[in-house]
Amino acid sequence: xxxxxxxxxxxxxxxxxxxxxxxxxxxxxxxxxxxxxxxxxxxxxxxxxxxxxxxxxxxxxxxxxxxxxxxxxxxxxxxxxxxxxxxxxxxxxxxxxxxxxxxxxxxxxxxxxxxxxxxxxxxxxxxxxxxxxxxxxxxxxxxxxxxxxxxxxxxxxxxxxxxxxxxxxxxxxxxxxxxxxxxxxxxxxxxxxxxxxxxxxxxxxxxxxxxxxxxxxxxxxxxxxxxxxxxxxxxxxxxxxxxxxx
Amino acid sequence: xxxxxxxxxxxxxxxxxxxxxxxxxxxxxxxxxxxxxxxxxxxxxxxxxxxxxxxxxxxxxxxxxxxxxxxxxxxxxxxxxxxxxxxxxxxxxxxxxxxxxxxxxxxxxxxxxxxxxxxxxxxxxxxxxxxxxxxxxxxxxxxxxxxxxxxxxxxxxxxxxxxxxxxxxxxxxxxxxxxxxxxxxxxxxxxxxxxxxxxxxxxxxxxxxxxxxxxxxxxxxxxxxxxxxxxxxxxxxxxxxxxxxx
Numbered sequence: 423x424x425x426x427x428x429x430x431x432x433x434x435x436x437x438x439x440x441x442x443x444x445x446x447x448x449x450x451x452x453x454x455x456x457x458x459x460x461x462x463x464x465x466x467x468x469x470x471x472x473x474x475x476x477x478x479x480x481x482x483x484x485x486x487x488x489x490x491x492x493x494x495x496x497x498x499x500x501x502x503x504x505x506x507x508x509x510x511x512x513x514x515x516x517x518x519x520x521x522x523x524x525x526x527x528x529x530x531x532x533x534x535x536x537x538x539x540x541x542x543x544x545x546x547x548x549x550x551x552x553x554x555x556x557x558x559x560x561x562x563x564x565x566x567x568x569x570x571x572x573x574x575x576x577x578x579x580x581x582x583x584x585x586x587x588x589x590x591x592x593x594x595x596x597x598x599x600x601x602x603x604x605x606x607x608x609x610x611x612x613x614x615x616x617x618x619x620x621x622x623x624x625x626x627x628x629x630x631x632x633x634x635x636x637x638x639x640x641x642x643x644x645x646x647x648x649x650x651x652x653x654x655x656x657x658x659x660x661x662x663x664x665x666x667x668x
Numbered sequence: 669x670x671x672x673x674x675x676x677x678x679x680x681x682x683x684x685x686x687x688x689x690x691x692x693x694x695x696x697x698x699x700x701x702x703x704x705x706x707x708x709x710x711x712x713x714x715x716x717x718x719x720x721x722x723x724x725x726x727x728x729x730x731x732x733x734x735x736x737x738x739x740x741x742x743x744x745x746x747x748x749x750x751x752x753x754x755x756x757x758x759x760x761x762x763x764x765x766x767x768x769x770x771x772x773x774x775x776x777x778x779x780x781x782x783x784x785x786x787x788x789x790x791x792x793x794x795x796x797x798x799x800x801x802x803x804x805x806x807x808x809x810x811x812x813x814x815x816x817x818x819x820x821x822x823x824x825x826x827x828x829x830x831x832x833x834x835x836x837x838x839x840x841x842x843x844x845x846x847x848x849x850x851x852x853x854x855x856x857x858x859x860x861x862x863x864x865x866x867x868x869x870x871x872x873x874x875x876x877x878x879x880x881x882x883x884x885x886x887x888x889x890x891x892x893x894x895x896x897x898x899x900x901x902x903x904x905x906x907x908x909x910x911x912x913x914x
Contacts, residue, residue: 423701425712425886427678428688431875433677438669455669466671488704511912518912526695526826535860575862577826579913580772582906583863585870597829603879614821614878617829625871626889629677632860633849640671644874646896660828666757666764667825668912 441599474626505530509636524659549590569594573623586627588619596657682884695805718815720872751776770905795836807863815840819869834865842903
């Protein structure tokens with residue numbers, strides 16, 4: 423059977439975005455990159471697309487940059503702790519902590535790569551809100567309703583290698599709940615809540631890379647049912663009482 | 669800037685695959701579905717594609733099915749324990765265990781969805797080997813060198829919602845190591861080993877769904893440098909000594 427070209431999911435790297443600085447509006451930057459492009463003036467972005475943008479540019483635009491001497495391990499640890507509500511594990515330079523958002527990750531998400539020497543990027547204060555603002559600006563400027571995911575790179579406890587996950591979203595579900603739907607044998611699917619926002623972030627990372635200077639991607643062909651209000655804080659962050667590893 | 673249509677990553681659902689049974693060869697089944705399709709006889713599959721196939725059809729084909737009365741919680745727990753080398757956490761019906769492969773997941777990966785009533789699917793004994801066999805068969809039948817990922821659906825300790833991850837791979841890297849490459853500011857990237865096999869599995873899940881009866885996907889446009897020998901067992905499974913949560 424031929425592969426269904428029209429039905430394929432497509433993931434595009436968004437290229438040509440320059441250095442983002444404090445005070446920039448990520449929605450404006452993306453709208454300029456994704457705006458009128460075709461000869462007939464239609465924007466590159468279409469209704470139902472999901473724009474994935476990395477935390478790094480969002481943090482830079484929102485001024486979430488702090489001075490840090492990267493050669494001072496104590497200063498790094500101190501900064502990570504100040505961004506955490508709890509330290510879960512500590513090994514050498516590595517802290518696994520819980521942030522105020524409820525994310526459990528290395529060094530509270532404090533990040534030194536792709537930032538200027540002497541500086542560190544903190545996570546956005548409210549990444550769902552960041553996503554909503556970007557989504558609103560894209561809607562205003564390009565006249566299209568899209569989903570937005572703010573992604574970051576997290577490790578996992580029992581698996582080597584990092585992957586990108588969603589830390590914020592807007593206009594797209596974070597978790598899709600398939601409980602109550604039937605499997606191929608007619609039995610009800612159980613415990614099948616799928617974190618689609620994380621899957622979108624992971625798919626986007628494939629075209630963005632960490633070494634290719636691409637801070638955003640567009641995912642086209644996402645199931646229409648996913649395009650609703652979504653929130654990583656509300657849907658993905660697991661409460662303490664439901665968590666077996668904290 | 670227009671989106672680069674030619675450079676986009678594409679993810680196709682592989683449709684038209686019927687029920688897979690013990691003794692079937694997943695490579696043959698996929699080759700039949702992905703074989704000569706275009707009017708000129710070229711196969712749907714191309715050199716450099718990555719085929720993602722779910723654990724369920726691999727387990728069925730390899731006869732990794734056992735009798736289980738799903739209404740008997742003790743029998744379910746007993747089966748999960750017999751597939752585990754260690755139980756990490758237990759809450760009601762839910763066991764978080766470590767399998768002989770070194771995977772940490774719910775109920776040792778024992779799965780009751782999309783299998784016949786009265787049966788349960790165990791994980792393949794050696795999912796990397798399963799992937800290698802599928803890859804070899806696709807190469808023999810279609811004359812194309814592709815990557816293969818065997819995927820399964822895992823939960824995560826601190827995030828709600830499941831995502832698909834790689835439990836086996838062949839002809840494609842599990843983890844790509846970017847240490848030593850430079851970021852956009854010219855500084856060396858540190859601690860940037862990316863689990864690309866998990867990202868490919870996650871991207872594939874977007875088009876497969878759990879309610880759409882699609883057991884495989886083709887990812888086209890994967891970076892050429894990722895297409896080398898890979899092994900989930902060797903690259904992704906974290907050793908006890910390096911693990912902070914076991």
